[in-house]
């Protein structure tokens with residue numbers, strides 16, 4: 001089982017769009033038993049999958065000591081894809097975690113689900129607080145969507161250095177250049193410079209339409225350029241997870257073999273400085289140990 005977080009401290013950068021798409025690909029393209037876990041009180045993931053809004057305020061209660069995430073997980077209309085839907089109770093999630101005093105509560109809950117799911121995708125709110133701390137503690141890989149702007153890049157570096165300062169290490173980070181528009185000079189310059197080698201998701205009306213149709217891009221426009229780009233991101237994710245797990249990278253759906261050691265992945269500590277892996281018994285922890 002692997003936990004993939006789609007996270008940024010910035011709002012409106014494409015996190016939910018990418019999380020829903022990758023969860024759909026995990027289930028429908030890679031045939032993984034997949035859980036999409038929406039941690040954002042706005043509940044965008046359920047919305048994009050066409051789920052009815054949930055009014056009952058229960059999503060935060062599963063983090064309590066006796067909380068039972070399974071009670072809130074529901075299948076979606078897509079084979080192999082389940083959803084743990086958000087609701088407004090998640091507004092106070094940072095406080096819930098702080099009161100609980102368990103720094104790895106989310107990690108423990110994802111571990112509990114590891115027999116039922118191969119991939120858990122976390123759609124995260126745009127915060128830098130106890131919620132993001134828990135996400136970093138639970139994730140095997142963090143995808144950070146960045147629209148092509150120097151401000152996004154600055155935010156990434158601030159967050160990365162803050163996490164490294166607090167934890168001494170962080171899970172591999174895969175930055176993704178989101179909403180890329182090749183007609184814009186600044187976008188092209190960043191792509192050729194700071195973001196060289198990063199996966200790209202183009203700004204696309206096909207993506208915008210998914211929010212109107214409330215169906216995944218891979219279903220409504222499977223061959224459009226954004227869908228192909230997102231498949232490339234998913235391939236890079238699977239390839240990276242394969243290397244973390246010590247297992248050969250899955251090759252059935254790898255379209256870009258170069259992604260296996262994706263040049264964009266940010267590691268801390270850098271690979272060269274790592275001590276050999278410790279052997280630990282829990283498989284999900286093995287993924288995290290450098």
Ligand SMILES: Nc1ncnc2c1ncn2[C@@H]1O[C@H](COP(=O)(O)OP(=O)(O)OP(=O)(O)O)[C@@H](O)[C@H]1O
Pocket residue numbers: 010011012013014015016017018040042044124125126178179180201202203204205207208211226
């Ligand atoms: N590649 C893209 N092309 C065009 N529009 C996009 C693209 N990605 C996302 N969008 C649009 O941008 C808006 C914000 O996207 P999304 O909700 O995924 O961002 P977010 O980071 O999850 O936002 P929040 O921080 O509010 O949760 C949505 O209207 C979405 O349809």
Ligand SMILES: [Mg+2]
Pocket residue numbers: 015016017040044123124
């Ligand atoms: Mg969102």
